[in-house]
Amino acid sequence: MSTRYCCPKCKTNRSRFNVVEQVPHAVRLDPQTGETIERFEASENPGPFHTQYNGPERRIQCAACGLIENETMFIKFGEQA
Numbered sequence: 516m517s518t519r520y521c522c523p524k525c526k527t528n529r530s531r532f533n534v535v536e537q538v539p540h541a542v543r544l545d546p547q548t549g550e551t552i553e554r555f556e557a558s559e560n561p562g563p564f565h566t567q568y569n570g571p572e573r574r575i576q577c578a579a580c581g582l583i584e585n586e587t588m589f590i591k592f593g594e595q596a
Contacts, residue, residue, distance in 0.1 A: 519590075519593035519594070520532055520575065520590065520592070521592040521593040522577040522580060522582060522589065522592065523582070523584065523588055523589065523591075524580050525580040525582070526592070527579070528577050528578070528580070531579055532575050532576065532577060532578055533575070533578055534573055534575060535573060535574045535575070536573050537571065539568035540554060540555075541554070541561045541565060541567075542554050543555075543561070543565075571586065575588075575589045577589075
């Protein structure tokens with residue numbers, strides 16, 4: 516993580532950010548109560564009707580204005596200046 520960031524919203528913050536690591540957990544919930552019935556490990560196959568998470572591993576939050584976006588958005592704005 517040695518890239519420069521710049522917030523695309525406030526455009527002034529270049530130093531204060533929160534890195535949000537996303538760790539997905541595949542679960543099956545009870546439709547009436549919302550309780551977890553089954554939790555699948557990363558190596559397990561949750562079945563044919565459960566799509567695997569394919570989103571970003573991390574997101575960045577600007578600690579000045581609170582904007583949360585993909586890391587690439589902050590990197591692109593950091594490269595422009």
